[in-house]
Amino acid sequence: MPPMSLPPQPWPTGLADQVEPLIARVLAPNGSPFTFTGTQTYLVGSEDGLAVIDPGPDDPVHLAALDSAIAGRSVLAILCTHTHRDHSPAAAPLAAITGAPIIGCAALHIESDAPRVDAPFDKSYAPDRVLADGEQISGPGWTLTAVATPGHTSNHLCYALEETDALFTGDHVMAWSTSVVVPPDGDMADYMASLDKLYNRADRIYYPAHGPAVTKPRQLVRGMIGHRLMRERQIVKLLGEQPRSIAALVPVMYKGVAEYLWPAAAQSVHAHLLDLERRGIARLDGDIWRPAPKR
Structure with a gap:
């Protein structure tokens, strides 16, 4: 499935876009052919406490935008879907700013001399707590459940917002392109099993780390499974x-x-x-x- 063409610039980086009452989105300024318009960081929660999903690259402009969007509210957790360097490096500096623990996927770094077509792994990532499949964290009015989805990387997690049936899919499922599966850590059998797992869920909407929201999740996942079987x-x-x-x-x-x-x-x-x-x-x-x- 070839990626869609990039939308015209400028892209709205650094702005807090309230996409649902419990979900705001801040776009990092790291757009590329492999990140689309850039990494989307999600703020989940309310005035009484937030979780931050995929804090993105360690970029001072993006960190300042996140700090502005948080606006002094309590951050209860910083979660990463996986540890490619367009997703997790801002976790440590954001934790230093907010005092929040880093919770979610396991640390992972694969050394390889092979040329990469995705982002390399983040060596600095050090979680305070690793979530297993089905484990939850919660705050005022929100509950996030970890959904293990290995394939793109072996440590990839999605996060389900139980109150609204929204799923934050990281790089596992995106509307703009299929996910790259890069051996030795990326595994096609795991990727296909993870797609089957999501197809059998009843999520209302997907919020990926790159590109637009997915409003017909099962239809897209069914197409992705069919595309891989065709290949x-x-x-x-x-x-x-x-x-x-x-x-x-x-x-x-x-x-x-x-x-x-x-x-x-x-x-x-x-x-x-x-x-x-x-x-x-x-x-x-x-x-x-x-x-x-x-x-």
């Missing part, structure tokens, strides 16, 4: 025609997609191939993938 079938068909490297698969599979997106596509193709290998459908010889022998 899997495409790989199996192409390997059946002739063994190929990832570099040879991508131009055929992503014909018509801008070439600057091919490195990201190659990572997801790699994730699909690793999943097919585990399932005994494909095998690797050197840098060439071919169908696995039938048992």
